[in-house]
Amino acid sequence: MNGRPLFLFNIPNARFIIFGKVFWPQDFFIFGLTMVTFIIFVILFTAAFGRLFCGWICPQTILMEMLFRKVEYAIEGDAAQQRLLKNAPWSGSKILKKTGKHLVFYLLAFIIANTFLAYIIGVAELWKIMTEPVTQHIAGLFSILIFSGVFYAVYAFFREQACTVVCPYGRLQSVLLDRNSMIVAYDYKRGEPRAKFSKKADSSLGDCIDCLQCVKVCPTGIDIRNGTQMECVGCTACIDACNHMMEKTGRPLDLIRYASENGISDHEPLRYTLRMKLYTGILCILVMILSALLMSRKDVDATIMRTPGMLYQERGKDSVSNLYTIKIANKTIRQIPLRLRLEDISGKIEVIGGHAIPVKREEEGSGNFFVVLPRQLIRNRKTTIRVGLYEGDKKIDEIRTNFLGPIPDTDND
Numbered sequence: 001m002n003g004r005p006l007f008l009f010n011i012p013n014a015r016f017i018i019f020g021k022v023f024w025p026q027d028f029f030i031f032g033l034t035m036v037t038f039i040i041f042v043i044l045f046t047a048a049f050g051r052l053f054c055g056w057i058c059p060q061t062i063l064m065e066m067l068f069r070k071v072e073y074a075i076e077g078d079a080a081q082q083r084l085l086k087n088a089p090w091s092g093s094k095i096l097k098k099t100g101k102h103l104v105f106y107l108l109a110f111i112i113a114n115t116f117l118a119y120i121i122g123v124a125e126l127w128k129i130m131t132e133p134v135t136q137h138i139a140g141l142f143s144i145l146i147f148s149g150v151f152y153a154v155y156a157f158f159r160e161q162a163c164t165v166v167c168p169y170g171r172l173q174s175v176l177l178d179r180n181s182m183i184v185a186y187d188y189k190r191g192e193p194r195a196k197f198s199k200k201a202d203s204s205l206g207d208c209i210d211c212l213q214c215v216k217v218c219p220t221g222i223d224i225r226n227g228t229q230m231e232c233v234g235c236t237a238c239i240d241a242c243n244h245m246m247e248k249t250g251r252p253l254d255l256i257r258y259a260s261e262n263g264i265s266d267h268e269p270l271r272y273t274l275r276m277k278l279y280t281g282i283l284c285i286l287v288m289i290l291s292a293l294l295m296s297r298k299d300v301d302a303t304i305m306r307t308p309g310m311l312y313q314e315r316g317k318d319s320v321s322n323l324y325t326i327k328i329a330n331k332t333i334r335q336i337p338l339r340l341r342l343e344d345i346s347g348k349i350e351v352i353g354g355h356a357i358p359v360k361r362e363e364e365g366s367g368n369f370f371v372v373l374p375r376q377l378i379r380n381r382k383t384t385i386r387v388g389l390y391e392g393d394k395k396i397d398e399i400r401t402n403f404l405g406p407i408p409d410t411d412n413d
């Protein structure tokens with residue numbers, strides 16, 4: 001986007017790119033506010049739709065269910081076959097399957113680690129690590145190996161424990177959800193009392209045939225019939241499994257479905273509660289502040305300081321000068337030959353080393369310059385001046401600073 005990656009989280013160099021926009025350390029408050037807005041959005045989303053994020057957006061679940069679990073099923077068979085293989089004595093076939101699975105797991109973890117690293121250091125830097133001699137990138141190589149090892153361990157062994165033990169979002173569920181939140185829920189009013197399937201209709205029994213299919217398919221191994229649990233990642237695998245059994249037994253679908261606690265117990269429709277309204281209000285305010293900050297954000301940030309320890313320099317009889325240092329952060333993707341002009345005061349600017357200060361794309365630059373003012377314009381010890389920053393004829397910023405001059409009494413000496 002605009003010649004930049006869509007996302008980059010270069011923590012070592014404190015440089016972040018979000019949707020193609022660069023955030024420098026100077027923009028840290030915008031970045032912080034973006035994070036706060038995102039968290040409020042997640043809270044609101046969770047209050048309304050439960051743990052939908054975990055089952056459908058979180059990379060941990062998606063990679064686990066859509067990649068690693070699929071590989072496992074392809075090599076070792078379904079859950080029952082996997083159990084058989086686990087309990088079987090070691091044989092050539094078992095060694096082959098286990099080794100093959102873990103090799104593919106490590107390969108996938110290696111690819112994920114490289115992708116992950118690309119988000120931190122950028123694709124260009126990652127490409128250098130891949131193509132240049134190893135000796136030039138020992139740290140990069142170790143980073144890739146460490147990341148690969150961590151991802152391999154998580155997906156091969158730690159698995160859903162990452163959601164239940166490590167993930168703070170999972171831990172927050174109990175405070176974020178209420179009886180109106182939409183969750184994957186078992187309709188106990190319809191399902192209980194459960195009993196094994198029988199062809200004889202018995203109106204005193206519920207629809208649950210206690211087949212345990214919902215438990216077998218659950219990636220976190222919970223029984224959703226026991227109510228909402230922290231371990232549920234909202235993947236809906238139990239809904240599909242139960243609907244399959246309902247179809248087979250000719251019973252109505254959706255014994256397990258998306259519903260709120262109040263929806264199950266009192267058939268209440270989903271409500272836009274006061275809590276959700278409050279979160280929405282906060283979110284709107286944050287989005288407005290953030291939009292205003294982003295729109296007013298400058299592509300070039302500059303600071304001008306008078307050179308410390310120097311007062312002013314006499315330039316012959318009729319002029320006085322001050323020496324300044326300018327520091328510029330160029331957040332654009334083009335080199336800017338920066339020119340300086342005095343605004344609304346006659347006088348001149350002498351840039352040391354040339355007419356313009358070149359600032360490379362996405363880099364910080366600095367330079368020194370003199371401001372020279374005619375002596376008759378200096379009425380006070382300190383005069384406020386405005387320095388305009390120009391790219392060609394286009395003014396990109398204006399900075400106020402002080403000009404020190406001889407006090408009027410000494411002027412007459």
Ligand code: SF4
Pocket residue numbers: 184214217218219220221222223224231232233234235236237238239
């Ligand atoms: S209870 Fe159902 S939705 Fe929740 S994690 Fe298990 S299978 Fe997925």
Ligand code: SF4
Pocket residue numbers: 186191207208209210211212213214215225241242243245255256
């Ligand atoms: S899959 Fe449905 S019918 Fe089978 S045990 Fe679970 S809730 Fe009951």
